Structures are given as structure tokens and as C-alpha cells.
Amino acid sequence: MTNFALSVENLKVYYHTSGGPVKAVEGVSFNLSKGEKLGLVGESGSGKSTIALALMRSHKPPAIIEEGSINLGQTNLLDLSEENMRKTRLSGISMIPQGAMNSLNPVARIRKQVVDALSDHSFKFKKAERETFLRELMESVELDPKVLNLFPHELSGGMKQRVCIAISISLKPQVIIADEPTSALDVIVQRQVIETLSKVQEELGAACVLIGHDMGLMAQFADKIGIMYAGKLVEIGSVNDIFKNPTHPYTRLLIESLPDTKGKRPLIGIPGLPPSLLNLAPGCSFCLRIEKENRKEIPWVEISKDHFIQKCDICSDYGKVKTKK
Numbered sequence: 001m002t003n004f005a006l007s008v009e010n011l012k013v014y015y016h017t018s019g020g021p022v023k024a025v026e027g028v029s030f031n032l033s034k035g036e037k038l039g040l041v042g043e044s045g046s047g048k049s050t051i052a053l054a055l056m057r058s059h060k061p062p063a064i065i066e067e068g069s070i071n072l073g074q075t076n077l078l079d080l081s082e083e084n085m086r087k088t089r090l091s092g093i094s095m096i097p098q099g100a101m102n103s104l105n106p107v108a109r110i111r112k113q114v115v116d117a118l119s120d121h122s123f124k125f126k127k128a129e130r131e132t133f134l135r136e137l138m139e140s141v142e143l144d145p146k147v148l149n150l151f152p153h154e155l156s157g158g159m160k161q162r163v164c165i166a167i168s169i170s171l172k173p174q175v176i177i178a179d180e181p182t183s184a185l186d187v188i189v190q191r192q193v194i195e196t197l198s199k200v201q202e203e204l205g206a207a208c209v210l211i212g213h214d215m216g217l218m219a220q221f222a223d224k225i226g227i228m229y230a231g232k233l234v235e236i237g238s239v240n241d242i243f244k245n246p247t248h249p250y251t252r253l254l255i256e257s258l259p260d261t262k263g264k265r266p267l268i269g270i271p272g273l274p275p276s277l278l279n280l281a282p283g284c285s286f287c288l289r290i291e292k293e294n295r296k297e298i299p300w301v302e303i304s305k306d307h308f309i310q311k312c313d314i315c316s317d318y319g320k321v322k323t324k325k
Contacts, residue, residue: 004071005207006032006055006093006175011068013047013054016061020279024050024063026231032175032207037198039218039239040211041254042228043274048211049098051228052179055209056095057085072174091121094168096178096197100160104152110163111148117167140203141166141196158189162196169200176201176208182217190214194221215258219243224306227251230274230285237307248309249318250286256319284312 013025025047032038040048053059055070057077070077072092080088089095097103105113114134125133135145141162152160161181168176178197182190194217201208210221218225219239226236227248235248246252253270272289281288283295294314301311 004031005034005036005073006209007069007071008051008055009069009071011051011054011070012066013050013059013063014066015063017278022277023231023280024277025054026280028068028228028231028233030226030233030236032209034174034207035202035205037201037208037210037221037223039222039225040209040228041213041215041218041225044213045274045277046228047231048228049179050231052095052177052209052211055093055175055177056089058095087121090117090168090173091171092173093175093177094171094173096161096164096168096176096181098180098183100157100164100181100184101152103164104160106152109149109151110155113163114148114167114170117170121171123171137166137170140169140200156189157185158193161185161193165193165197165200169204169206172204172206174206176204176206178208178210180212181210182214183212190217191220197221215255227254230280231277232285232310234286235309237303241304241307245303245307247303247307248286248311249315249320251309252319284310284315286318287312287315290315290318 009029011025011028014021014023028047028051030038040051042048054065059065065078072088077085077088111134114137115130134148138145138147143159143162143166147155147159147163155163181197182193185193198221210218212218222239224236224238225242226233227242227250228234229250235242235251242251243255246255253268256268257270259267275285275288281295282297284298287294292314294312298310298312300308302308
């Protein structure tokens with residue numbers, strides 16, 4: 001059995017349509033140790049949020065987890081009954097949603113929403129103990145306990161996101177999933193919220209998966225980064241490996257498209273468009289983007305310790321001439 005806090009093996013999630021299956025996640029595997037932080041990066045539609053929902057088993061039809069395993073410690077979440085999975089959410093694995101305003105009940109005070117989450121997991125204590133717990137929970141995410149008496153619309157965007165973080169850590173889960181938690185915030189508040197998330201995650205010793213587009217925030221937060229493309233994980237490695245030695249052509253182009261703060265240079269976009277995931281053909285998806293074709297199975301290749309890519313013989317050198325040395 002695995003000793004990882006979270007182990008995902010060959011995860012496949014398809015959205016079934018009248019035209020065929022949309023292969024939103026295709027054969028994704030990764031491991032996270034206790035306290036380790038993984039950043040998942042990729043274009044919109046690459047499968048990042050679908051992975052997050054799969055980890056929480058929160059998909060609704062037509063989405064179906066076709067294959068694979070999601071092990072939380074020694075437990076395969078896909079083997080749990082609906083009731084046991086409900087109990088595992090928040091207590092074993094929790095999720096910080098992308099839109100805090102849409103996640104919080106607009107007509108209920110923050111206190112009631114936190115207490116409801118605890119009560120749903122049979123977490124009972126006396127009134128004095130409850131108030132101490134709630135106060136310490138708010139302070140752990142750097143909020144004044146007076147926030148408990150307010151409605152969501154009375155809070156700023158950053159405060160609402162901190163409330164969502166507080167609820168997600170209230171039962172001290174082993175794994176925290178953060179699905180673009182700063183996407184609706186300005187850059188200063190983004191950094192503050194990420195620092196708060198990092199602090200509480202380290203205090204809990206929980207593993208964390210951060211999903212987003214901001215490579216700067218990823219470099220600040222994550223221990224390792226996974227690059228998603230067309231439903232597949234095409235490269236994974238430490239932050240240093242990904243930024244100093246990007247090896248998959250898509251990773252190289254993704255990093256090359258970032259502004260350079262040290263000098264002026266033309267911004268280089270990524271040519272073409274991602275392929276449709278509807279009835280996606282086997283083989284290298286990036287080849288389809290650059291009008292090439294490779295229908296063979298693409299192997300995982302170890303570049304260095306814990307740094308892997310899906311290496312295609314046809315497109316592996318694409319973009320190297322554009323990469324800044």
C-alpha cells in the first residue's frame with residue numbers, strides 16, 4: 001500500500017455526449033507526500049478543475065470517472081460509498097473553491113455556515129468551547145472573529161476567500177485542494193491569501209494541490225509543478241526543474257510567454273489552438289497543435305530525479321530555438 005498522503009494513478013474522467021466522450025482527463029498520475037505542495041498549471045480546458053472535482057468525487061453526469069484510483073493514505077476514495085465519501089470530504093480531503101461568493105450562502109451569517117459544516121460531520125462541543133474554536137479558526141486565517149457575525153456581502157473578496165480557507169481547514173484534513181483560489185482578487189490580495197494558505201497548510205502538515213494560471217504564484221507556493229495539456233499531465237518536476245530546465249515543448253513555450261522583468265524582449269505566444277477533447281485520437285496531443293502527427297503511445301521519460309516528461313520523438317525539440325538561455 002502507498003505511504004503517500006495522496007496518490008493518483010491513471011485517472012481518466014470523460015464527459016459523455018451524444019457525439020462521443022470528451023476526454024477531459026486522460027491517464028493522469030502523481031503522488032504527494034505529507035506537507036508537500038503541487039501546483040497544476042495549464043490553459044483553460046486542460047483538465048485542471050476536472051481533476052480537482054474528481055479528487056473530491058463531486059462530478060455529476062455526464063461526467064464519469066472511467067478508470068484509475070485516488071488513494072487518500074491507505075483508502076481508495078473511489079471504493080467508498082456515497083455516505084462515507086460525504087464524511088471524508090472536509091475531514092480527510094477538502095476543497096477551497098474558485099468563487100468564494102458563489103460558494104458561501106448569501107443569506108446566512110458566517111458563523112452559521114462554519115457551524116453547519118462542523119455539525120454535518122457530527123462535530124459537537126459546548127457553547128464556550130465552540131466560541132473558542134471559532135475564534136481561533138478565524139484568527140488562524142488572519143480574520144477578526146467579528147467576521148463570524150457578518151453576511152458574505154459585507155466582506156471583501158479577500159476576506160470571503162479567507163472564510164473559505166477557514167472552513168476547508170476546520171476539521172484538519174490530510175489533503176487540501178485549492179482550485180484557483182485567487183483568480184478574482186487583485187495582485188496584492190492574491191499574495192496575501194496565498195501566504196495565508198501556505199501558513200495554515202504547513203501548520204496542519206497537509207498535502208496541497210494548487211490549481212491556477214499564475215506561474216509567479218506557483219513559484220512562490222509550490223514544491224513541484226505539473227503541466228497539464230489537453231487532459232494529460234505532460235511534465236512534472238520541482239519548481240527549480242520546471243523553471244530552469246523546462247523540457248516538454250509546451251512547458252518551454254508556456255514559460256517563454258511570460259513577461260521578462262529583467263529586460264525588454266518580444267512576448268512570444270503559443271501558436272495554434274489546443275485540440276478538441278471530443279473523441280481525441282491517441283498519441284501526442286501537442287503534435288496536433290503544430291500540425292504534425294504521432295499516434296504512438298507517448299512514454300514517460302525521467303529527465304532527472306523526480307523530473308518526468310511525456311516525450312514525443314516528433315515534437316520534443318519544438319520551440320528550443322525560441323527558449324531564452
